[in-house]
Amino acid sequence: MPGQDTRIVLLGVGHTNAHVLDMWRREPIAGARLVCVSSFAEATYSGMLPGTLSGQYPPGTLEIDLRSLAQAARAELVVEPAAGVDVEAGTVQFEKHESLPFDILSVGAGSVPNRAGMDAAPGAWVPIKPMQTFLIRLYERLQELARQDREELRVLVIGGGVGGIEISFCLPAYLRRVLGEVGHAITIVDAGERIGGGLSPRALPRAEALLEARGVEVITGTRVTRVEARETVCADGRRIPADLVILAAGAAPPPVLENTALPKDPKGFLLTRETLQSTGSENVFAVGDSGTMADVAVPKAGVYAVRQGPALWHNIGALARGEPLSPYEPQHDFLRLLNTGDGKALMDYKGWAVHARWCWRFKDYLDSRFMARFRVVRR
Ligand SMILES: Cc1cc2nc3c(=O)[nH]c(=O)nc-3n(C[C@H](O)[C@H](O)[C@H](O)COP(=O)(O)OP(=O)(O)OC[C@H]3O[C@@H](n4cnc5c(N)ncnc54)[C@H](O)[C@@H]3O)c2cc1C
Known part of the structure; x- marks a missing residue:
């Protein structure tokens, strides 16, 4: 595996790849560079979209400012949609920008x-x-x-x-x-x-x-x-x-996956092993909605995308250092909290369904805590 100046590229900075950027800010991988490719200078947190519509959050609360985060992490940010991935050449392609080489790539372009x-x-x-x-x-x-x-x-x-x-x-x-x-x-x-x-x-x-x-x-x-x-x-x-x-x-695959010659599930999402690596290339990870684990059925939900973050971070580091990778183990059930727009949320967990104000406060606490990690002051 690559040594000095390993180039790690994040294609799309959503629920999973944002974790890598955040961890890079705290403790970058020695001897490696991080480049983030994003269609927009902001990432959005879908869990807060309903609350933004209902006026519970001011506009902008659901956004992660990628420029500030990348700057704080000393990572490069390319704000342009990627058009495809050439796995043989090891490059991310663009319509207007020259191709970007990678040693390790994490595709987290979500779904449409x-x-x-x-x-x-x-x-x-x-x-x-x-x-x-x-x-x-x-x-x-x-x-x-x-x-x-x-x-x-x-x-x-x-x-x-x-x-x-x-x-x-x-x-x-x-x-x-x-x-x-x-x-x-x-x-x-x-x-x-x-x-x-x-x-x-x-x-x-x-x-x-x-x-x-x-x-x-x-x-x-x-x-x-x-x-x-x-x-x-x-x-x-x-x-x-x-x-x-x-x-x-x-969810359907985002257009960039069409121009990526890697094994796909019947819908067109990238097939991965349990380590989140593509089944067709060990240097390419596919995470969040963009990836489908070949052997385990995992719903396309933000909860899973977020939980993949630490596993992805561990495995990118392990691959860069030439160490063994660990499997990502999806949880069997997860907490769902639906914002009902009336100051309450409907909680669905382990067979329990509760519609109450405290459920909304709990959802707000979890969502706000998640977003607080990514709020950094621009220098
Ligand atoms: C209204 C709504 C509410 C939801 N609520 C919940 C919920 O409460 N709980 C839950 O578990 N799930 C929820 N989901 C599902 C959840 O949003 C997704 O599962 C989650 O966003 C997947 O995360 P991701 O990192 O794969 O993609 P995303 O978070 O969508 O991030 C992908 C990023 O890649 C960027 N991108 C795309 N194409 C390119 C390209 N070609 N080049 C560069 N960048 C690109 C996008 O702009 C985006 O920023 C909700 C979805 C919707 C639509």
Whole structure:
């Protein structure tokens, strides 16, 4: 393995790779350089997006300032989307920037909403990713809609996963802040038989009852095929009137993975061993949503992405020093806390479902503690 001046490159600085950058700030790996590649100068923490919509957090609270963090870590930051990875040549490629060589690469470019089988008229929907621009795109769409005459704003959320559910809970407060007291109706549409994939049998009915109590309609078992400016068409011929359409459907691979010739799962995410190394190259790690462990089923969730951070940090160091790597062992169950936008959260843990104010305070504590690690003062 490489010796002096080992070049370690992080492609995407999200929930997992941010841990490496933070650890590098505390104790860099001797004889190595760190280069971070990010489409934006900020990373976003999805756990705080619903709370930002509901006004519980000021805008910007969900952002990690990568320039400050990279500067504090004495790491290089390239703010440009990577276009692909040439594994043979050992380079990350860009459309405008010259290729960047690496000795060790960690691909943590997240995921994008699944658009398979769907298309949309220009400007007709607001995809949740890139999350860095979601709030601005949402605001602009609402401004556009505010100029049109309508009695009630009809909102459609495509995707009834945990993200889509939390958005439906927290969006009304945002609509009020931007548009004032306008009437609105929110619908969630999901191709599955039920929404809330991954929620426990106790928590799912609680989430459904809370949505019903807020007047959120849930349509399941139908696939959206086309989003028009004023209505959305489904595969079964149903037409759902909708002015604002938010695309929050399940995770698909980010475009950069298409131009990366490494083994992939059937969806197109990079297949990894238990050490988080690609099954096709020991010098490439794939983490968070971008990676799929070949032998263990791990949900594409931020909780797992965050927990991979320490394992990735250990293994990058071990690989650079020529030491043995350790397996990452995913936990079997995890705590889910859904922000219901009313000062409470719905907690789903080990078969328990509790909807209470203390659950929100607990979520806020955990999320704020996570973000505090990355808040550094720029010199
Ligand atoms: C609304 C919403 C709420 C959610 N809430 C939760 C929750 O409460 N709990 C939970 O466990 N999970 C939650 N998730 C899922 C969670 O967000 C993801 O699992 C998590 O973000 C994955 O982390 P990551 O590091 O893989 O990717 P990310 O955190 O998305 O980071 C990837 C980074 O790579 C950058 N990038 C992408 N492509 C390129 C490129 N070509 N070049 C350079 N940079 C690139 C992106 O801009 C981004 O900054 C939620 C998701 C959504 C949409």
